[in-house]
Amino acid sequence: MNMDYHAAREAWLDQRHRWLMFGVIVAGGSALVDVWPVMRIWGPAFAVVAGALDLTFDLSTRSRKHADLRRRYAEINSEATAGQKNLVHLQSKMDVLSGEEEPPYHALLALSAMRAQTMTYGKITDPCRPSFPYRFFAHVIRFDGRDFNESTDDNSDADRSGQA
Incomplete structure (x- = not known):
């Protein structure tokens, strides 16, 4: 369940980051091209707002953090499945990992x-x-x-x- 949660968060954050960066590039480029006259005004404004949102909410870094948490949960799961370590040790690893998570x-x-x-x-x-x-x-x-x-x-x- 944790791996599914972190995979969903990673995908959602990464997708929003990519769309915001796409908007920044298109809006910034539209300021230089006279395709739509209205974009000379709104293009740079949208580029600034979209770029500021992405930087403020740090979507790409948060996405990578969820990818790392998912990978670490998968490692603990594989150790439990392989029977490499006792359950008390694995539970302590889960507790440490759970402490690193942001509020759900x-x-x-x-x-x-x-x-x-x-x-x-x-x-x-x-x-x-x-x-x-x-x-x-x-x-x-x-x-x-x-x-x-x-x-x-x-x-x-x-x-x-x-x-x-």
């Missing part, structure tokens, strides 16, 4: 857990899947305090406590 994007984490369950058990008839707005903003907003393992039914609290 909870909707994305729920989607990764759902994909892991589907890969392990096959198609799940009643998945705990976040609704569309949470999936749409899964990489942008952390949604702290939201438990995506809850049912979307209004009576979910009553059902869990045994009340009807």
Whole structure:
């Protein structure tokens, strides 16, 4: 599940970085070419804003960090599978690695857990899947305090406590 989460974050951040850099190049180049007269004004402005966003949020470095975390989780997984080390040692490596992570994007984490369950058990008839707005903003907003393992039914609290 962790590897899936970090792969999704890496891909999303890398894709946004590439699109922003594409926008910077096109908008910056449009300032020099008189293809669209309006781009002489808006092209440089867009190039500055897109470049500033990319530098401010450091998308490429964050993407590489998620790639590194995914690789390190895969190494621990392979050590556990090969039986090279005892589980206490591997758990301590997991704890160290978990301490290096940034706070999670909870909707994305729920989607990764759902994909892991589907890969392990096959198609799940009643998945705990976040609704569309949470999936749409899964990489942008952390949604702290939201438990995506809850049912979307209004009576979910009553059902869990045994009340009807």
